[in-house]
Amino acid sequence: MTSKTAERAAGSYNSFGNACKPNKSSRACRSQPFLKPLMGLQKLKDKLMKQVCRILSQAKHSSRTEPEDFSLDESKLIIRELAAELDRIVQTRKPSLLTKVTADGSCLEEQQEFILQWAEDIMQQEQTAGGGICSSTTDHHQMKEEVKESDQQKADEEQKLEGARKVLSGWAWSLKQTQQDSVCLDEDVCEVVQDLEKQWKRGQLVNMLPVMDFIIWSLLHPETQKGSIAKQWHRNNQRFKTRAALDHIPESVWKWISKASADITLDPSTMNPSLKLSEDRKAVKMNQIIESVNDPWDGFSRSQMKYDGWWCVLGSESYDSGRHYWEVDVRGKGEWRIGVVNESAPRHGFASLNSTTGYWTLRLQLGQLLAMTAPVTKLDRSAPSRVGVFLDMEEGQVSFYDAGQRCHIYTFDISSDDTERIYPVFGTVETDRALRILN
Template identity: 45%
Template sequence: MKLKDKLLKKFHGQIKKQFNNDTEQIDFSMEVSKCILRELAAELDRLVSLRELLIQSEVSDDKIHQEESQTLVLQWADELSSQQQKRKQETTQMLTELKTTEDHEDSQNLDKEQRLQDAKMILSDWTWKLKSKETVKLGEECKAVLQDLCKQWKKGKLVNILPIMDFIIRILLQENKTEESMLKQWFKSEKVFRKAGGLYVPTPVWNCITRHPAEVILDPQTANPNLMLDKDGRSVRTKTHEESITNPWNDYQRKHSKYDGWMCVQAKKGYTTGSYYWEVDVNGKYDWRIGVVKESAPRLGYVNMNTKAGYWTLRLQLGSLMALTDPVTKLNYIALSKIGVNLDIEEGRVSFYDSEKRRHIYTFKTHFMKSERIYPVFGTVETGRALRII
């Protein structure tokens, strides 16, 4: 510990010396990125009183990507700057608003390199302020999240320490460390690291996501005539040739709510408010479409079933997993058995998870109109294996 303190003291002295030298341009390189992260990690390790984290020793070269670390540095600095401006606004609102406008205009003219330099100074100043504190209270929910993350890190199930650091720092920046604020900060971290894929969801967060299970029953009145639904309305597959001897289109009547192009069906119940969770068994399947659709979205013919049309779905087709944005977002394909879907109307969020491994797959962020319902929607072209709602 003495050696650790001596090294940190030496490092702080070097950084402070560099910051005071206005004439010298500091290259925001990979090494500087890692130094900033190590410095923050050391303080976080001390403040949160969770020695199991061992953040400082684990922030190694092969686990830090320059682009990720620089992105986080900018975001943390923006959050700190925002809070500082908010405090000033309480006493000098007019002056602060003027300064905010000027700062915003100036920031548009600064290149990324300059913004990174400014962010580094903001974070360094914050780190020095942390040193004056002996400890901080995170709240039971936040502490439980960190303890679970520690266990997963020790088991080798977390390949990147940055999400843990990001979550801790975001929590420390919040004045009210409630369960609601914890969830919001976790979802922010989830969004930052979605490109990395497979971000592990700690137990307390997972319990919050799944605490409002939806009873999803498929609506035969919306199903493509070539689909076969079980009597319980919990599974769907495409009819075989033998099952289609009697032409399923004989009594077909075209209406807006019925799919007559894509092999899809929606749930009977839609939602205008609240948060809901359901799971779908996709084990062994090579083709499926899972997500939600708004009430006014087109259903007839072979329409573009993407976010622009009012669909928020994932699609597995010929071994390729994609989020049907506009344009399509290709995702890293991993073998999946169960898909968890979390719809949050108020937050405008549709998130997908590998529910068995409790890992994040993708999140759509949007704004739902309260005037229309949002329905779970499903699709498959396979005849041998059904898509089943658990």
């Protein structure tokens, strides 16, 4: 054998990752026997197999518990994996609808909130029904049990996210067993999805996560009766703390809300004497006192329902059931209060009018839009010109909308005794421009 051949043979197995580089040291090359490289080859194979086994084992039994592991990229990976499977099995008019999720500008907090909610929905659905498209493998059930035990042992947020990741990954894997384009969405569901897609194209949706959320819900609840789609969308819309992606209301859902239109008039027996009502009792503003006119407080007598501190008035109608919607024109106004109130809530003096005292209202004060919680919640948005109020006694909620832009503003969970009724409430301190009920 020539020395050049020996150099190539020795260099071929010199070290892992440098198998093709010859050893430039001729002394080292000549000192090695011919059969030595064959022994090195066997060791190399063993070493490579150990590395492969270790990588596969880590992939199979990975358990990420460190906060940095569940990053923005990790969240996106989970959502993209699930979006790809949903896109594959769902028949939609436009191909690759959910692939737009990959281009989302959603934040980590929003993505994690969706992931946690989806995982909870999947587990709840499997507990109540074993059929439908959400049936999963034994491994998935095992993972679900692990998540339950983990949640009981640790309330750590990262642990919950890891458990949710396992549930979603398991569901995505079960969807792989479903044939392509094998799921046909209900007509009402398609109408909502198409409306959301149009809004995304117009720039009215920050991202496509609401579309994905609605498709997941429709797959998990295939037994939903026709006509309840809008109601379910509205219910799901209120469950997320992050509102950026869910502000805009689909056309079919908006029609469902508007259908609950209520005819509201103002009740003069509850009005602060400093206020003045229009003849049709649809508008209210501060009374402009003129010296030649009698003082509106002359002959005032306190009653349980009459305001004598805050400048407010109640609606004549009250509710203890059903769904009711009304709109209020507040264009050009700088101060107002709109919402609902418990029958037993305080009326006298200047008591706190917030959610702890039975008032669930929005307030515009010095240009700042406020949700009157305790403490108050500042809303980072411009004041609407028309406020929509949707009282849903069935769900125990009152939601506020920018009726002009058809956007969701804020939702309160209301608490009321079964014997108590809920009244609309209105307030203003301006004398030049009235607050007017539109429907």
